[in-house]
Amino acid sequence: MKWQWIGLIAFSLTLLPAAVAMTADRVPRRLRNRLAPVRPRGWALLLIYATAPVNAVPRLAGASPDITLACTLVGGGLAVAGCLVLGVATLRRPHRSPAAPPEGAWR
Numbered sequence: 857m858k859w860q861w862i863g864l865i866a867f868s869l870t871l872l873p874a875a876v877a878m879t880a881d882r883v884p885r886r887l888r889n890r891l892a893p894v895r896p897r898g899w900a901l902l903l904i905y906a907t908a909p910v911n912a913v914p915r916l917a918g919a920s921p922d923i924t925l926a927c928t929l930v931g932g933g934l935a936v937a938g939c940l941v942l943g944v945a946t947l948r949r950p951h952r953s954p955a956a957p958p959e960g961a962w963r
Contacts, residue, residue: 857915857916860912860915860916861912861916863908863912864908864909864912864913864916867905867908868905868908871901871904871905871908872902872905875898875899875901875902875904875905876898876902877898878891878894878895878897878898878901879898879899879902880898881894881895881898893945893948896941896942896944896945897942897945899941900938900939900941900945901938901942902938903934903935903937903938903941904934904935904938904939904942906931906934906938907931907932907934907935907938908931910927910930910931910934911927911928911931913927914927
């Protein structure tokens, strides 16, 4: 049970703030080109983060094994959906030629 708390706290402190910032389109300029498109990647991280509470909370609450198994299946589905969204966002990334100046740069 201690590891459930540690995992939930670790994911809440690391993945959740990054995902919310990306979903709100609050990313430093130096990372914009690397993380484009930002919002879909933020949603993907939120889906991946949602796996942690969906798996941990029923175990911490002492739920029955059937409910725990169902929540594990839902958490796995959320993780797969997050990975798919991240993959689609990566494939839809606009490809620029290296000679093109970044957006907002002086010409």
